[in-house]
Amino acid sequence: MGIAERLIEDVGLRRGVSKLTPEKIEKIVNAVITGETGARLKAYSETCMRCGLCAEACHFSQSHPDDPSFTPAGKVHQTMGVLLKTGGRVDPDFIYGMAQLAYTECNLCRRCVHFCPIGVDTGYIMSTVRRICHKLGVTPQYIQDTAHSHSATSNQMWVKDDEWTDSLMWQEDEAREEFPGLRIPLDKEGADIYYSVIAPEPKFRTQLIYQAAAIMHAAGADWTMPSEPGWDNSDMCMFTGDFEMMGRLKRRHFESAQKLKVKRIVMGECGHAFRSVYDVGNRWLGWRWHPVPVIHAVEYYWELIQEGKIKLAKKFPGPVTIQDPCNIVRGRGLEDKLREVTRFLVEGEIIEMHPNKEHNYCCAAGGGVINCGPPFKNQRVAGNEVKARQLAATAERGVKTVITPCHNCHGGLHDIIHHHKLGMDLKFLSDIIYECMEKPEA
The missing domain is CATH 3.40.50 (Rossmann fold)
Structure with a gap:
């Protein structure tokens, strides 16, 4: 099933495409591609072998295993691939579907980069697609309201x-x-x-x-x-x-x-x-x-x-599991420090999700996807059945607490835990540090 068969009505997307003409689309598409991209996009678009290995990486793809349109390569093929092939000569209805896909069916988590044998960064390509959509004035209403607030x-x-x-x-x-x-x-x-x-x-x-x-x-x-x-x-x-x-x-x-x-x-x-x-x-x-x-x-x-400036009055009871936020683990390499901090705070076992660290699955809330609002919530939760299975496997081993140092992870995992009735709590590190640290003045 392609994007055309799963369109969701959004007032921001609909209002945006209502103002478009094929001429405006072609002009803006080519202005972005020629003026803001370069060898990176060209290399990715010309070297992707359609091998399918990226399908194993994407939580949307793993949660819809019989639908190749959810694979990273499939998403590129349906969006940037069409723009490059046609020179931007597409109609407004195409832009609606392209925007929905780019904003709500890719979290820009970049897990696919770890699976691609030549390092194609689908997150970069989808960001460029979003850039085109922004320049066309076609963005989901909720996230655009937030951008207006900024x-x-x-x-x-x-x-x-x-x-x-x-x-x-x-x-x-x-x-x-x-x-x-x-x-x-x-x-x-x-x-x-x-x-x-x-x-x-x-x-x-x-x-x-x-x-x-x-x-x-x-x-x-x-x-x-x-x-x-x-x-x-x-x-x-x-x-x-x-x-x-x-x-x-x-x-x-x-x-x-x-x-x-x-x-x-x-x-x-x-x-x-x-x-x-x-x-x-x-x-x-x-x-x-x-x-x-x-x-x-x-x-x-x-x-x-490390400097001995946090002293504990007690330890937090385990077992716990850890959600690795994409942008500080794949993007910064803090997976080991996150675990060292957790081991310092927790008494009991840390039961890892599998896979974990830089190969852990995204929460499905990042990349602005959760900020696209209620119209896309059910699709977002359904797009991360694989994370629900990860969490459930730790819950079967006694885990009641998920530690994750990221706001979006809290939002995404809360929706998954609630939808699947997993009965797990979410904690920031500061929640646990505050709860367990010595408080001599108190």
């Missing part, structure tokens, strides 16, 4: 400037009941650490800010958070294909840190945001490397443990 407020949740600082002051006040000496320092110049989060934290997961402050306080960290826009390190524009706005967001983030003259940025437990700051947005801006060093929370917690 444009208007520099954060993805329409959090106003005073709401941001109020949230920090509120969490500091709450935490001081437990830790009387705790502060969340705002705009402290020259601090060792600039701690940045994604906008869902002040919006509806404020406990994570509380926990981060408690950990920083217990570790004696020299840290700060900014009061001005730039604090949100998330980036749905990277996923819609709005690279101009992505660049503005990353510039603002780095300039906020530079203004405070901090030594480095520590990013909270999010995968896509780390990818945007560490590997994509900085490159779009033309920087050879980051103007301020960047590390993920997993790396920072690992450092604190």
Whole structure:
């Protein structure tokens, strides 16, 4: 079954294609291909052997084993392959199906790269397809609304400037009941650490800010958070294909840190945001490397443990399993540090999913797919039956807790666990560190 047989109605996609003409499509397709791509796309498009090995890599393909249109090669063939073959001469209906496929049936997890004998990066190709869709004005409504929020407020949740600082002051006040000496320092110049989060934290997961402050306080960290826009390190524009706005967001983030003259940025437990700051947005801006060093929370917690700055009053009861976030494992290589931190915190067995580490399956929420909203939720959950089987296999061995240091993984796995009635809990590392660490002031 091809994409034409499984179209889902989305107001953003429908409105976008209603404004297209074949002439506009051809012009924009060729402008992107000739002006923004080069040898990389040409090499991938001319060397793919259609061998089928990538079918083993993709969770969508493994969850629909009898439908080759879900394989990475099949997705490329149905989208970029057609654009290159026709020179962009396609009709608006084709663009609708292409956009649905690129935004909701590929998580850009890049697991397929590990299986391709010549290293074709389907994630890059699908990102280029999304870039074309953005330039055509054809994006799913929910994720486009989030991109509009980035444009208007520099954060993805329409959090106003005073709401941001109020949230920090509120969490500091709450935490001081437990830790009387705790502060969340705002705009402290020259601090060792600039701690940045994604906008869902002040919006509806404020406990994570509380926990981060408690950990920083217990570790004696020299840290700060900014009061001005730039604090949100998330980036749905990277996923819609709005690279101009992505660049503005990353510039603002780095300039906020530079203004405070901090030594480095520590990013909270999010995968896509780390990818945007560490590997994509900085490159779009033309920087050879980051103007301020960047590390993920997993790396920072690992450092604190190595330096003896986190002391435990108890251990978290196992067995547990670990979800490897694509963007910090395949994209940064933090699989071993993630496990070292987990072993430090957990009493009992770590029961690995199989496969695991850089070969673990994506949560099916990343790459902006979960942000495309309710119209595509059932398709997203059905597209990751293979992850449900992975989780169920650990549950059969007694696992009740899944540790994953990524917001999107939490969202995706929550939907899978709920749908399949697996009865498992999800934990961030900060949840466990806060729960188990010594709290001498408390």
